[in-house]
Amino acid sequence: MKIIEKEIQISDTSALTKNSVFFDIETTGFSRQSARIYLIGTLEIGKENNIFRQYLTETQADEKVLLKNFLEQIKKKDLLISFNGESFDLPFIKARCEKYKIDCKILDEIQSLDLYKEIKAKSLFVSLENYKLKTIENYMGIYREDLFSGGDLISLYYEYENGDKNLENILLLHNEEDILNMPNLYGFLDHLEKTNTIRVAGQSFTIEKISLKKNKLELTGLSTIPLAFLNSQNFKLQIKDKSFFFESLVKSGPYDEETTCIYLEKNGMDLICNYNIPCPDEIYLLKHDKTQLNLNIKTYFEKILTEIFAD
DSSP: OEEEEEEOOOSOOTTSOTTEEEEEEEESSSOTTTOOEEEEEEEEEOSSOEEEEEEEOSSTTHHHHHHHHHHHHHTTOSEEEESSIIIIIHHHHHHHHHHTTOOOTHHHHSEEEEHHHHHHHHOSSSOOSOOOHHHHHHHTTOOOSOOOOTTTHHHHHHHHHTTOGGGHHHHHHHHHHHHHTHHHHHHHHHHHHHHTEEEETTEEEEEEEEEEOSSEEEEEEEESOOEEEEEOSSEEEEEETTEEEEEEEOEEEESSSSOEEEEEEOTTOOOOOSSSOOOOTTEEEEEETTEEOHHHHHHHHHHHHHHHHOO
């Protein structure tokens, strides 16, 4: 097994959790029973420096050593950070440890942060085609030298294992870019939180969840206001322990002969549509066909908050 290690300079580590490890695995397939882990990449965020390390197997027998090295590296860490790691990487590592009868209970003891799950949950007002790593990277303006997917590299790894060592850098580069782009994704969470936050009269409301049904809109999230309760004819706002619940009556009906919509009547409110969808002046669209119009929902909620708190 090869271990490749180097110190990495990160321009701003203030938002990163110290004593944490970003990690990513590369495998020979999806089956945890028959496929192997041939590469694990890590980036340790420390107080003094940041160390990038890769464990690359050269034979099938190296996998057991690779797993032991990775577990030894993380045993005193506070946080594991991955992209889709809670669904793929961690269960895969546990399954391979079980095969070799390696104690890996440390994986359940260390706190885990899955950037895929966090970004997907917080992307309420950001338009992403999907939540694949490269899609998010492209949205952020991150472009790779690596031209391969993880699936593309499986056959190349077998060629490497069979003696073509010229493929080593190609195998390492894909994993390296996965790892070294993760701190930027971690910072992207702060951007999403700011996008989800409405500020009114010195107070803030961060929307965490949107639920839109045929006759009801519900928003939940966090506020800087500790306690409040307002109940009007069309909406209700409840704040307790700085958590808020907002509920508003809405309507549903046909948009045209083929399309349905969910909307609310403006009733004199100055609401500007954020989408290029024609509609009568007296209604405000919240959902058009199958598309939920989250920016309109945010605009409506902000208008309500302004009317309540701005005075």
